[in-house]
Amino acid sequence: MKVDGVHHRTIWDEDGAVRIIDQTVLPHEFRVLPVDSLEAMATAIRTMQLRGAPLIGAAAAYGMMLGMGEDPSDPGLARSLAILEATRPTAVNLRWALDRARERLALLAPVEREAAALELAREICQEDVATNRALGRHVLDLIRTLGVAHRPVRILTHCNAGWLATVDWGTATAGIYMAHEEGLPVHVWVDETRPRRQGGRLTAWELGKHGVPHTVVPDTAAAHLMARGEVDMVVVGTDRTTARGDVANKIGTYAVALAAADNRVPFFVAAPSSSIDWGLREGADIPIEERSPDEVAWIRGRTADGESAIVRVIPEGSPAVNYAFDVTPARLVTGIVTERGVAHATEGIAQGLRRLFPERSGS
């Protein structure tokens, strides 16, 4: 999408090198980072210089290209796969991209692997953009259905399932950008999303840069906004969704879903099929990443003088806990929006997903 009028993607290759947007310094600084080794890509994923399930998939494929440039042997292939797989445990796209890389590269001669990995990375990027565009059209239809004359459709989102979480367009945001570009008025309530504030830092930044009206709200205010009748729909992304429709997504999503249910606000999950774990039925079986308590205790921002600063926000000596994700049970989900259409609660989420993806039903 656009940054100050110029179109950008979150990851690309240029003269054989990989470039990413460093998401840890947003929203106050826009910095393009060269990533020139397997280790650097693993670090970028682990430290969340890039994040978002679909983007992690693309980054893992580019990581394989860098790994194959360093050591394309069979042990080198196994090592690259293992290093990348260990970076983040919850996002299923990571495993999905690495499975594709393994299949594609294992049968090739080592000398062909770097070029094949580059080709795969580009393919995954193109597919991601096409998927988000298709998924976005279905979200756009939902927005149109809710459209009210003379006022914007008010959409609440949590975390960042925007273009920064993908290669372009975003999952939850694709339909919002499309509505905005068609002149259908929208207003986005952006949940701050503590502790890492992907909403307040990233979603607010990308919506602002693209010109979409929005307001940042503390996570604590989402339920109150719904109780006041100020939210027409919720759309969030997902890191991993089970075949039955249990949704692992950024910590706090479950609470948003509870508030939506209590106030009869439709709660939609934008889930490209690559984020669906067809082999899993129970959300309780999804591994939940626990991250450093420092992400709760310290906050990065910018002083009034324009300096970047990191400040401690809880007492010295107070411990903190930092679960990265939670699981929203399928019973709270109004619909799962995929690139092929919407699995609605009215038909049963599991049935809907089987209808949309019959080829995966047996798996």
Next chain:
Amino acid sequence: MKVDGVHHRTIWDEDGAVRIIDQTVLPHEFRVLPVDSLEAMATAIRTMQLRGAPLIGAAAAYGMMLGMGEDPSDPGLARSLAILEATRPTAVNLRWALDRARERLALLAPVEREAAALELAREICQEDVATNRALGRHVLDLIRTLGVAHRPVRILTHCNAGWLATVDWGTATAGIYMAHEEGLPVHVWVDETRPRRQGGRLTAWELGKHGVPHTVVPDTAAAHLMARGEVDMVVVGTDRTTARGDVANKIGTYAVALAAADNRVPFFVAAPSSSIDWGLREGADIPIEERSPDEVAWIRGRTADGESAIVRVIPEGSPAVNYAFDVTPARLVTGIVTERGVAHATEGIAQGLRRLFPERSGS
């Protein structure tokens, strides 16, 4: 309660001057602030140098003493009452304390008003401590009932209904301090409570200073902790509770109550009778204060060098919204704990409150 082994209250008078603990610089700095004029007290309440419904009541009474020292005439009395009443709209204790001051002072000769206001302020402080002690014993009974051998009782709280929100003991925390002092093991999950982080700043600080085991959690994680079965009970405070049991409390309380209900975790509200608005039935009628968006956009903390710094945490140009409170409907409340006992959902919250306070039933 204790700060580094020394007993403190949040407000007191010394040689005719009022002293408070400045809560805006906690947890990184412990600063006692002299408050020497009506205007200074109004500012302290408005800027939340002191906060918490019971403490605001005591502060308003001391504010009346300062106002009567400046101008004890009838117009001066009316002016002092009006200035203090305008500071915070939601806490009912403010109005309650000012009503008592009006009744007590109006019939006196101007020359007697300053001394009478001081006497009233001290009375309100003593009553607050006695009320919290009585209320705490009922919370302690609930903790004992939930007590499990060989592990601590795990209690989640939101915002700060601790001793910093009162003159001493706290409302939600009084029973927790009592359990801790009796050697009944407790562990407190402290919701950070964005935007002003009264949990992460104040509750964590006071529990830590008194030696009570606790862990800070982002607001987004409370529901997940309950889903994991790691919370035995929730206890929160209230700024204003209706006769039917609808509870206005810090923004985010409603979401905590929804998560508790979804996971069958008992949800208790510590409500001294001074925070019950007997004339109101509907929570929807409680005025909800909207504060400056700067409280969402900027965060104060301490750098690794020990410097205090205020940083912007959302993009320049992104608006924010800042509701200070929300309303938790009575249907989500397991029990309202008062200084006279508990109004349980099993008997009906409204009926329970009438049983405990028969003299208020007619009002």
